Amino acid sequence: MLDNRSRTGHLPGTMTRRRAIGTLAAVGSLPLAARFAQAQSSEPIRIGFQVHRTGIGAAYGRWYDRTTEAAARRINDAGGINGRPVEIIAEDDGTDPKRGAEVVEKFATQHNCDIAFGTLFSHVVIGSAPRAGELKIPYFVVSEGHHVASGILNRYTLQPGITDVKSQVEAMGPYVAENLGKKVTMIFPDFAFGHDHRDYFSASIERQGGTVVEKIAIPPTETAFTKYFPRIPQDTEVVYHVMVGPAVLTFVKELGEFFGPSSPEIFGFIDSLEAVDITSPGLEFLEGSYFWEGYPRYAQADQTEYDKAYRAAVGVDDNGAALSDSKDVSTYAHMFGCWETLNIVKAGMEASGYAGPDDRAALIEAVEAMTDLPHSLDHPQGAKVFNGRTHQVFGHQYISRVNEGRLDVVHTTSIEDTLYEDETDYTAQAF
């Protein structure tokens, strides 16, 4: 046999019957295979976008949607990912953890998405992440919750596009203590998000020699807030507030009515006013108060080219409102996370040579290997450092002061100010 095979191999022009049939079959099937390869290479990369279109997160979801579409458009205009176009497949999760998990399942097993992406509210992330891990679909969240870095999720869940609440809050302590006061009263929603603020800021201000003189937890179902404000001690130097949900505007207005013209320094997280125009009637008292911003809503005097291009791409004016409607205020401090996350996904897929779901583990490893993410149009909010062990990104935080009805940045933290000890190492988990 061996001799025969060798002999025919050395005799061009002679062909056995079996070989002829084989060759014909190969030639016959070539166009099909070529067509298949072509289809594979040009098939879109499907990104399942879990979006809060209804429920408590709808205001955020609307802008997450616009930012995601803008980011995908930019990626596609630049040739897609590995030569393939990006297709965003959006599904409403109703800002509900049960529906969120169902949506992740739908992405993985019905839409055949390559990854799932986009979730903001922490309870939806935590409710969905177990299913993402079981279905082995990379789940890129844009939540700012500490859940990823705390180690309670899994290797398939990553947060590379937005910093987490622990790093944000802990980085505020030094500025507040040094510039605003050391006796702080905290007002926060009485659920996990508020408790994170309470715990991380208390620790941070105490490290600066300050103290939290009162912690006022507001029940999540509350719609009237004035009755809580008499609990603010008279020696309070700084009121720290953070609220979310549909009652935020009422909360801030009632805070202003309570204090009148004289108030302690007021420091808030912009979450209290995301998607709200700070020049709304009743918010005049905010003049001179301070806010944390994940990304400055108003274009600053030293606006970068990246910010200018990013605003134009997502359709936001210099005041942080939609170009098409100046009353439609964006969730500017958070939504950049969608833009930056998709750019991370692109970089990860290109680095890993991602071709399909079989390469999901390689994609995660490629993202885990990332460290420095320089300030660029891919990362217009600022430079960042990704921690592959904890699957969490770290970056600059901004403190702005309300000045003549707009927010002007008065302080930018360093990335080092936001770092904390690792609490987990996801790379030790098997895929």
Place this chain on the structure above:
Amino acid sequence: MSPPAGESPHWPAVGRTPRFRSPLLHAGIILGLIVIHFILPEYHNGNLARIMVLAVYAMGYNILFGYTGLLSLGHALFFAAGMYGLGLPMHLLGATPAPAFLGGLATALVVSAVIGFLALRTSGVAFMIVTLMFAQAGFLTVLLFGEYTRGDEGFVIQQAARQVAGIDLTDPSNRYFAALTLFGVCLLLIAWLVQTPFGRCLVAIRENEERARLLGYDVLAHKLGAVIISGTMSGAAGAAYALLFGYAGATFASVQYSILPLLWVLLGGAGTTIGPFIGTVFMFYLIDLASGVTSAYMLIAGLALVLLTIFAPQGLAGELRRRLMSWLP
């Protein structure tokens, strides 16, 4: 009554008498769910596993609402009692699933006994309000003890912990059959229960409470029994949800999750054994399909509910019973 011509006088025509039709129907549903697992695509298999767990919740609700005539707006409390009764021991103490599941059942049983004892001092609208308030108190309790429950965020029950006797409950097939086991047991239990004197007394109470009392039945004891069975079954669904899908959170204790089983039962057919399952399937896929078309999918769900209320006021299974299957339990 003489048997139909051609049939043995000693052997009832299997499948044609009420005595045999009901077991055949329920066994057929369970068998169908076994077979369909090997046919359906992965996505629908996953959905069906979830639907079966939620249908257990609806079946529990149906015992109280459909068979006893007590409209509760607080069943999320029982679902959450089972969920946290299982979840907290697993999350905080490292308990294994089997004893934790029993813990979930026990928690739901105790909570439903206490709530039943207190709420049954009222009736009608007052019962609805009292159950709603108790459930809201339960929801706020979950938030209050956020240090342990992680409040609204909830907590994950890790994949590695969800193993029973070497069976990995995170495997899609294992999850499906675990859900089917619970669903099958509850379906057969209810089918049996409603045929017992206890079950018939519940129906009598629903139809005319005063007459049942005049006939000498201990109405309060029967109602309390119904609350306990209903609450414990709802708790079993909550525990199973946490175990099979790896998450427990305060959302499941919110008022929304008290309304959902009411909708499922109304759509499917209150007071029928198969109605809750039909309603849960219908509602799940209505939302799943409508959400792909519009973000106003709850409007479509609402419209469907209105239309069904107008044209099929007894729900889908209720209509089946009215038109075709008068023997439907």
